[in-house]
Amino acid sequence: MSLFQLYPVRLVSDEDVFLEGGGIRGAGGIYLPINKQTLIRIDSLQPEWTEDGRIASIGKPRLIAHEVTHQIQHELIGKLPIWLLEGMAVYLLTDYFTASESAYSPRLRNFL
Numbered sequence: 656m657s658l659f660q661l662y663p664v665r666l667v668s669d670e671d672v673f674l675e676g677g678g679i680r681g682a683g684g685i686y687l688p689i690n691k692q693t694l695i696r697i698d699s700l701q702p703e704w705t706e707d708g709r710i711a712s713i714g715k716p717r718l719i720a721h722e723v724t725h726q727i728q729h730e731l732i733g734k735l736p737i738w739l740l741e742g743m744a745v746y747l748l749t750d751y752f753t754a755s756e757s758a759y760s761p762r763l764r765n766f767l
């Protein structure tokens with residue numbers, strides 16, 4: 656286990672597919688420890704689409720980072736109280752993410 660590895664994220668088209676995959680109604684994303692998978696609804700990312708149906712940009716990249724933070728927490732730390740897990744995930748996306756967002760976004764665009 657290394658911090659410098661890829662963490663796969665499965666993007667799903669709508670809430671029905673999200674729920675079938677183990678998501679929670681009303682949530683935009685979730686990390687599922689049982690199958691080590693991060694699941695995110697594409698519409699929750701507020702994407703802008705190209706005319707040929709590709710994602711041109713996303714409005715909420717922090718959602719991906721938040722859920723991948725949970726994946727890293729689970730794999731590196733294991734079980735912690737939910738308030739601590741959520742607090743860490745939110746904290747890591749405030750100042751740090753804002754400062755690095757311009758560097759993060761192009762890499763995310765290349766991935767999508």
Ligand SMILES: [Zn+2]
Binds near residue numbers: 721725741744
């Ligand atoms: Zn969370």
